Amino acid sequence: MTTPRVAAHAARDDVLIALRGVSKGYRRGGQTIPVLTDISFDIRRAEFLALMGPSGSGKSTLLNLIAGLDSADRGSIKVSGEDITRLSESDLADWRAANVGFIFQFYNLMPVLTALENVELPLTLKHLGRRDRRDRAHLALELVGLGDRVRHLPSELSGGQQQRVAIARAIVTDPMLLVADEPTGDLDRQSAEDALAIMQRLNREMGKTIVMVTHDRRAAEHAGAIMHLEKGELSQRVELAHG
Amino acid sequence: MSQWLKLVARNALRHRLRTSLTVAGLVVAILSFGVLQTIVGAWYAGVDAAVPSRLITRNALSFTLPLPITYENRIRAVDGVKRVSYMNWFGGIYKEPKNFFPQFAIEPASYLDLHPEIYMPAAVRKDFLADRRAAIVGRKLANRYGFKPGDVVQLRGTIFPGDWDFVIAGIFDGRGKTDTSQFFFRWDYLDETLRQRSPTQAGLVGFFIVDAGDLNHVAQVSQAIDALFRNSLAETLTETERAFQIGFVKQTEAILVSIRIVSFVVIAIILAVMANTMAMTARERLSEYATLKALGFSPGYVARLILGESLVIALAGGAVAIALTPPAAARIGEMTDTLFPSLIVSANTVGMQALAAFGVGLLASLLPMRRAASVRIVDGLRAVG
Ligand SMILES: Nc1ncnc2c1ncn2[C@@H]1O[C@H](COP(=O)(O)OP(=O)(O)OP(=O)(O)O)[C@@H](O)[C@H]1O
Ligand SMILES: [Mg+2]
Numbered sequence: 261m262t263t264p265r266v267a268a269h270a271a272r273d274d275v276l277i278a279l280r281g282v283s284k285g286y287r288r289g290g291q292t293i294p295v296l297t298d299i300s301f302d303i304r305r306a307e308f309l310a311l312m313g314p315s316g317s318g319k320s321t322l323l324n325l326i327a328g329l330d331s332a333d334r335g336s337i338k339v340s341g342e343d344i345t346r347l348s349e350s351d352l353a354d355w356r357a358a359n360v361g362f363i364f365q366f367y368n369l370m371p372v373l374t375a376l377e378n379v380e381l382p383l384t385l386k387h388l389g390r391r392d393r394r395d396r397a398h399l400a401l402e403l404v405g406l407g408d409r410v411r412h413l414p415s416e417l418s419g420g421q422q423q424r425v426a427i428a429r430a431i432v433t434d435p436m437l438l439v440a441d442e443p444t445g446d447l448d449r450q451s452a453e454d455a456l457a458i459m460q461r462l463n464r465e466m467g468k469t470i471v472m473v474t475h476d477r478r479a480a481e482h483a484g485a486i487m488h489l490e491k492g493e494l495s496q497r498v499e500l501a502h503g
Numbered sequence: 504m505s506q507w508l509k510l511v512a513r514n515a516l517r518h519r520l521r522t523s524l525t526v527a528g529l530v531v532a533i534l535s536f537g538v539l540q541t542i543v544g545a546w547y548a549g550v551d552a553a554v555p556s557r558l559i560t561r562n563a564l565s566f567t568l569p570l571p572i573t574y575e576n577r578i579r580a581v582d583g584v585k586r587v588s589y590m591n592w593f594g595g596i597y598k599e600p601k602n603f604f605p606q607f608a609i610e611p612a613s614y615l616d617l618h619p620e621i622y623m624p625a626a627v628r629k630d631f632l633a634d635r636r637a638a639i640v641g642r643k644l645a646n647r648y649g650f651k652p653g654d655v656v657q658l659r660g661t662i663f664p665g666d667w668d669f670v671i672a673g674i675f676d677g678r679g680k681t682d683t684s685q686f687f688f689r690w691d692y693l694d695e696t697l698r699q700r701s702p703t704q705a706g707l708v709g710f711f712i713v714d715a716g717d718l719n720h721v722a723q724v725s726q727a728i729d730a731l732f733r734n735s736l737a738e739t740l741t742e743t744e745r746a747f748q749i750g751f752v753k754q755t756e757a758i759l760v761s762i763r764i765v766s767f768v769v770i771a772i773i774l775a776v777m778a779n780t781m782a783m784t785a786r787e788r789l790s791e792y793a794t795l796k797a798l799g800f801s802p803g804y805v806a807r808l809i810l811g812e813s814l815v816i817a818l819a820g821g822a823v824a825i826a827l828t829p830p831a832a833a834r835i836g837e838m839t840d841t842l843f844p845s846l847i848v849s850a851n852t853v854g855m856q857a858l859a860a861f862g863v864g865l866l867a868s869l870l871p872m873r874r875a876a877s878v879r880i881v882d883g884l885r886a887v888g
Contacts, residue, residue, distance in 0.1 A: 324880075324881050329880045329881055329884075330879070330881045353801060356797065356798070357798065357799025358799075362794075362798065364794070368791070370794075370795075371517075371791075372510065372513035372514055372517060373510070373513070377509070380506075381506065381798065382798050382799065384506045385798070429798075
């Protein structure tokens, strides 16, 4: 993880996500309020990038665009060479199911499903046998250290445990990209550390590309690089050296 | 698929109290609907029991006015007429006015021949024909008042003066929708007694019952009968028994229509309640639906979750209501006694109840489905809590 890096645009085959001239605004009372203006940058394969910035700066908006949850007003977003801004609504849904794992601030688990069933949920969109789904979900839960909590409902788990279930759900389909919007925003210090450690392992040992939005300096320090978003503009990335 | 069912079932049971109350409301509404439909159906039962080739000849001015008995032979002579019988509405009171049941004075042999749907043991028929004061009672009526063969029953006349004593010859049963809350006695007994007590009322009958034999002759025979008495003192109106019954029921049509309307209004109300419940439920779960869509589930999948939940609740209520309708109808039948000949829940009514439940489930989920399916993921995710 200590290969020398050039700022801004990286070498071609090293790039997983390439944003070019991306703009996004919200319409309010006949007026369009710009949130992101002409954003261009690359995210490398297998990197762990933290997005920071003041509240309302557009971090979530940017993350949602990268994850294919929202559509840009202008510009292109190429992931592995495919421009996702050109995909139809339903193709985009398929693309997300195949390529993106989501980790939310409030975990967003289905309250009526057990930990195991929650993790299994994204697999029901794949053509897998029942057994196969079970096994994979079990494996993912063991990976986040919850092998003994599979039958618990979200309401029977702590916040930190719920977030780890959500991480298991995000990785169970083996996506290349994980997006996390304030994943530690609702957690105590220890739980946050645990969740971040897991994400770090996923990045280092399994080569997952992770984009994480966070307010928290200490959380951001778990990433390989940090970028700041301010008033719709992106700062230079700061590389972090890890031992 | 199994995942979908699991989500639907568990979501439906998530707010136990809310779901229970909604199901209870559905049960009450669909049960009421079924019972009201059954009552309306019972009112029309006489119409359904009518035999198409039987004609009723009555006074053209009003069916409360009589016709002279002398018409009998002239009707019998009309071309195409097979058999003729006649009867009078008696309208007496058994002990108390609230004990209502229909009583008719009939010409016994011809009436029973013309009405094969009324049947009894041969011995009962023989006794009925042998004794002038004999009467036969329907099974339902006999059960209600405990009438047994040999009992003497007294009716107080309202149209015809005095007290009238009858001896029960036996009990009859009825096929199909035949009303077995009826009380039949002999017209000759009525007429003879009237000759002594009230001579002006003697020699008159309420209706003639005419057997045209064949459905194809019905129109021609009824025209011929009415032509025969045109310009006479009492002109006649001859129509099929069915048309006659409908005419009789028509008097109460306004009430029936009101009952029908109320039964549908009840369904409309529960639909509004159910739609509100589903809208509330779907609104609360907007972030869950958005999460599912973020994970790659289609808007259609999310819509089907809501539809499934709505149908599960509606059909559960419908099933309980359908199961409760026959006992409820039977109970009402007992309470109202002989007012309704047959409070039997028809297959048609059950079908309508099932359809109502399904319709409520479907319609109640339409708007929430649309909303949940069309909400943008990012907006849905922001709607936390
Ligand atoms: N659906 C929307 N409709 C209108 N305006 C929106 C919408 N979503 C975001 N915005 C606006 O866009 C701007 C950026 O929002 P965004 O959620 O991306 O900020 P953020 O950097 O994630 O903030 P925070 O750190 O508070 O989560 C804000 O001014 C916000 O009000
Ligand atoms: Mg945000």
